[in-house]
Amino acid sequence: MPGEKFVVTPWEVSGVVDYDRLIREFGTRPISGQLEKKFEEILGDAAYLVRRRVFFSHRDLDLVLDDHTKGKGLFLYTGRGPSGPMHIGHIIQFYFTKWLQDKLHAPVYIQITDDEKFLEEKRNLSYEDTQHWAVDNILEIAAVGFDPDRTFILQDTEFVGHAYPLILKIARRVNYSVAKSVFGFTGETNIGFSFYPSIQILPSLLEKRRCLIPSAIDQDPFWRIQRDIAEPMGYHKAAAVHSKFLPALTGVEDKMSSSQPDTTIDLGDDDKTVRKKIYRYAFSGGQATKEEHRQKGGDTDVDVPFQWLYMFFEPDDKRIEKIRTEYKGGQMLTGDLKDILIEKVTSFLNEHRQRKEKARSLVPLYKKDGALAREMWKRDFSKS
Ligand code: TYM
Numbered sequence: 001m002p003g004e005k006f007v008v009t010p011w012e013v014s015g016v017v018d019y020d021r022l023i024r025e026f027g028t029r030p031i032s033g034q035l036e037k038k039f040e041e042i043l044g045d046a047a048y049l050v051r052r053r054v055f056f057s058h059r060d061l062d063l064v065l066d067d068h069t070k071g072k073g074l075f076l077y078t079g080r081g082p083s084g085p086m087h088i089g090h091i092i093q094f095y096f097t098k099w100l101q102d103k104l105h106a107p108v109y110i111q112i113t114d115d116e117k118f119l120e121e122k123r124n125l126s127y128e129d130t131q132h133w134a135v136d137n138i139l140e141i142a143a144v145g146f147d148p149d150r151t152f153i154l155q156d157t158e159f160v161g162h163a164y165p166l167i168l169k170i171a172r173r174v175n176y177s178v179a180k181s182v183f184g185f186t187g188e189t190n191i192g193f194s195f196y197p198s199i200q201i202l203p204s205l206l207e208k209r210r211c212l213i214p215s216a217i218d219q220d221p222f223w224r225i226q227r228d229i230a231e232p233m234g235y236h237k238a239a240a241v242h243s244k245f246l247p248a249l250t251g252v253e254d255k256m257s258s259s260q261p262d263t264t265i266d267l268g269d270d271d272k273t274v275r276k277k278i279y280r281y282a283f284s285g286g287q288a289t290k291e292e293h294r295q296k297g298g299d300t301d302v303d304v305p306f307q308w309l310y311m312f313f314e315p316d317d318k319r320i321e322k323i324r325t326e327y328k329g330g331q332m333l334t335g336d337l338k339d340i341l342i343e344k345v346t347s348f349l350n351e352h353r354q355r356k357e358k359a360r361s362l363v364p365l366y367k368k369d370g371a372l373a374r375e376m377w378k379r380d381f382s383k384s
Contacts, residue, residue: 079111082133142359286334
């Protein structure tokens with residue numbers, strides 16, 4: 001049953017998440033009414049992600065869109081912890097952020113938290129592992145196609161030294177009992193990990209304009225702390241737009257995890273692997289036999305291929321509703337539905353991979369040489 005027992009923290013997601021309850025518990029707001037309309041207009045082709053409540057919750061989205069309308073501008077911030085290969089769930093956040101950059105003409109800051117993934121002990125990654133995955137993951141992100149002069153990829157182990165004065169100012173304002181209650185730190189937590197939240201807050205203070213942060217809702221606890229300290233420091237409270245989690249292939253109750261290959265599709269999976277994973281592992285809401293399925297139809301609420309199409313891969317509202325009707329009515333079989341998803345995922349991944357090949361030359365622009373990157377490396381953070 002949804003929501004009976006679930007956990008959502010930046011470092012653990014388990015159980016069937018009750019998103020309405022999360023809105024209440026985290027103190028965020030649903031995207032609805034006027035705001036929904038305005039956001040959909042801005043998003044254009046990506047509006048289905050809001051219409052279908054994939055992005056369902058926010059903080060101060062109204063204020064940040066007002067700033068945009070009034071010409072005050074804004075900036076975008078998102079990130080990735082390089083703990084392994086990236087999967088489809090992760091990359092949704094980056095495509096969404098790129099669509100926002102295109103529409104809002106806003107700078108984008110992308111934090112690569114190699115420090116976080118080294119310090120997160122349960123992952124048991126060596127420093128070299130995190131460096132290896134940082135290189136790989138940055139290429140995946142570069143393949144998304146952000147504007148090289150308006151995008152700065154900051155890899156923590158390279159950049160935080162330069163920004164240390166501002167990080168110190170953040171860290172001095174967060175006391176340990178707040179960090180403990182927000183993140184669940186205990187006496188066993190290493191002191192690097194306890195300090196880490198001040199580093200994830202940093203990019204939200206890289207400009208004096210309002211910052212909008214797209215991510216799944218697991219990252220929200222960081223913004224709760226940011227919002228307590230930003231104004232007294234002379235900055236804006238971060239605005240955020242939160243998505244749900246793309247469910248694991250194996251079922252809506254499972255966690256998508258690159259360390260368990262049957263639960264997810266990684267960006268590097270070739271066509272054959274995609275086909276095999278979807279046929280073999282994707283949890284079906286269909287019936288046990290064809291005859292029974294034709295009679296009773298399938299359950300789209302638990303059917304992962306349907307959920308993946310609905311949440312990302314089939315933007316066309318008419319087509320997705322046709323699939324829903326035919327699958328529920330028993331005319332469409334599980335195999336047919338899986339074939340539709342396989343076709344969508346393989347063509348998405350093939351295009352992404354082609355761009356990844358060409359993205360190598362963009363990486364130095366995002367990290368060092370593009371206009372925004374140069375500005376950041378030149379900045380004197382002791383004056384922030
Ligand atoms: P990480 O690497 O765990 O996740 C990267 C992004 O993917 C989102 N995400 C998902 N989205 C949809 N479906 C899923 N199943 C799914 N799993 C993860 C995450 O919410 C995130 O947006 N600490 C961060 C890195 C970070 C960051 C940020 C993320 C630093 N600054 C600002 C977002 C915004 C991390 O380890 O993300």
